[in-house]
Amino acid sequence: MAAALQTNTRLNPINLVPGRSLANPSRAPCRVRCAAASPGKKRFNIALLPGDGIGPEVISVAKNVLQQAGSLEGLEFNFQEMPVGGAALDLVGVPLPEESFTAAKQSDAILLGAIGGYKWDNNEKHLRPEMALFYLRRDLKVFANLRPATVLPQLVDASTLKREVAEGVDMMIVRELTGGIYFGEPRGIKTNENGEEVGFNTEFYAAHEIDRIARVAFETARKRRGKLCSVDKANVLDASILWRRRVTALASEYPDVELTHMYVDNAAMQLIRDPKQFDTIVTNNIFGDILSDEASMITGSIGMLPSASLGVSGPGLFEPIHGSAPDIAGQDKANPLATILSAAMLLKYGLGEEKAAKRIEDAVLDTLNKGFRTGDIYSPGNKLVGCKEMGEEVLKSVDSKVTATV
Secondary structure (H helix, E strand, O other): OOOOOOOOEOOOOOOOOOOOOOOOOOOOOOOOOOEOOOOOOEEEEEEEEEEOOOHHHHHHHHHHHHHHHHHHOOEEEEEEEOOOOHHHHHHHOOOOEHHHHHHHHOOOEEEEEEOOOHHHOOOOHHHOOOHHHHHHHHHHOOOEEEEEEEOOHHHHHHOOOOHHHHOOOEEEEEEEOOOHHHOOOOOEEEEOOOOOEEEEOOOOOOHHHHHHHHHHHHHHHHHOOOEEEEEEOOOOOHHHHHHHHHHHHHHHHOOOOEEEEEEHHHHHHHHHHOHHHOOEEEEOHHHHHHHHHHHHHHOOOHHHOEEEEEOOOOOEEEEEOOOOOOOOOOOOOOOOHHHHHHHHHHHHHHOOOHHHHHHHHHHHHHHHHOOEEOHHHOOOOOEEOOHHHHHHHHHHHHHHOOOOOO
16 A cells, blocks of 8 residues: 555645635535445445554554444445555655545545654644644535543543532534634734744634534534533634624524523533533534543543544544544553444444444443453453453454443
8 A cells, every 4th residue: 555655645734715615504414425235235435544653553443343333234344544644744745645535535434543643743834744634624524523422321430520520421512623713814923023923823714614513513402402502702702703693593493402602711611510511512613622622531531532523525534532642552552442432423424324333332332331441441340451352342242232231
């Protein structure tokens, strides 16, 4: 594979035109593409982007689980593994080679490991591994990021919060992913009239960008417990004033969903004080980035949380929310469950294969019920295992098709 890669690459830094749009932005994300398959089976093309650090380890485990669950539910997968991030930089000099993007774009769904590492920290901005994520999100047009945060009964004691605070937490954070301060223009570093360097970024949202993510959030809340909290900073930021106005206007289309608003600083506090008050949260790019990581620690470990990034059409991008953890890479210490659960989200949201997704979800719960734990979620009385063994135990449970006790 490495020898086949060409030097033709995606070098342009992020430079989006304000107000960029997707076709038919009022519709919720959906996609299902299926290649020809053997009789009685459906075949899907899956792009695997292992990335850096622990990425290859967790992707290897998740691939095996995805393949087994699919096989048992009459699905066939054609996997194509391609380099991104630091691995691609070392190979061809850029974070997202053209061939890797093409493989991702032409797939039915994408499973990503993790990107980044200390060895590339001093690279110029457009040659940092993390830029591959921005390129993928931008060019795949995956504007809606779904990040569930659920405290499983088996792991309630792994949370740093008191049991009575953490027990029963079950929320979905819907993060706008392709707009806001991460993509807005103007941006940069320059010297002002006093000869001093200044850095600046622009928080920019067009009405249609707010409307489309709000619709995804309302639809998500409708399928959950019917409560939606929109998080902004409308007491300070003009972009947030527009955000609140647009979200409020859409609420009349969803009379079965209870809409509330909260400033982001208060939301950060409430997530720790009383996280059970939240069902579905919708927020902008930067607030969602921060709040979803905070929510992950309520559950006990960032190594447990998956995510799905979806657009109106084309493949979705599925990845754990954790980083590349270079300090434990190659040591068989990584927790693969977030990536395995991302594979379940790939099946459910990316391919519409809910039975296979449920098989994986049940297998993860069954494995935890049996007491298997990686180091990040370990507590006395359980069995400490590594990344590979955790994957093997999940595979056993996938085969048994248990109905796990939550």
